[in-house]
Amino acid sequence: MSDDRSSRSEGLGRDSARDPLARLGASDPLARLGRLSWRRPRRGAARAAIVVGSLVGILVGLGVTVAAVSGVAAGIRDLTKPSTAVPAVADGGAVTEHMSILTNTTGQLGGQPKYTNTSWTVKKGETVTVVITSYDTGTAPLQGAQMMFAKVQGTTTGTEQVGAKTVSSVSDVMVAHTFTVPALNFNMPIPVATHGHVTVTATFVPTKTGTFVWQCYAPCGSGSNGAGGAMSTTDWMEGNIKVVNG
């Protein structure tokens, strides 16, 4: 290229109007071709350089724009979002759900025990205190696989309060009912009300959302195995707990 450059310098240095060679060169198709072929890459290179330069400029501009836009977006996000990470659902609140187990029922299932407030809604992540007051003075001793429901499970302390006593289980022969939410691995055994009534209290924190069935697993219903009547009737020994986002 340096040779071409020098010859071009000579060419440029010539006065084409007075130099026949220059004129010849200018009119000679081969010479023109040569000149063109010499100039073309330079023009091409120049164009390429301009194009590349423009592209770089555009890309840099785009980059700056993107950075600016994302910066603005980040700024907007920062402005609209809480400054500290907040768990999506937990509100750190607390709620108490009161349930009773009555035995003075009338009608078709007359005399059979019945829970009140059988369906309620709580928030995921909040502390739920369940207070169950039972008026049932009869027992429903646990049988076979039901034995596992003598144990308190899934409460924040692993225990429950029976009156003023803190217990981690209830004697299986003294159980009258259970308040069990299998999907939440939660179980409160309710002992017989030896003094007219007994109040059992426990707390738990639901960690997942959904609608979960709770059930009594003590054979307190009718029939030979105690699984009929109240035990197989919704809103008697069975209900729903709905856990929603806080």
Ligand SMILES: [Cu+2]
């Ligand atoms: Cu029961």
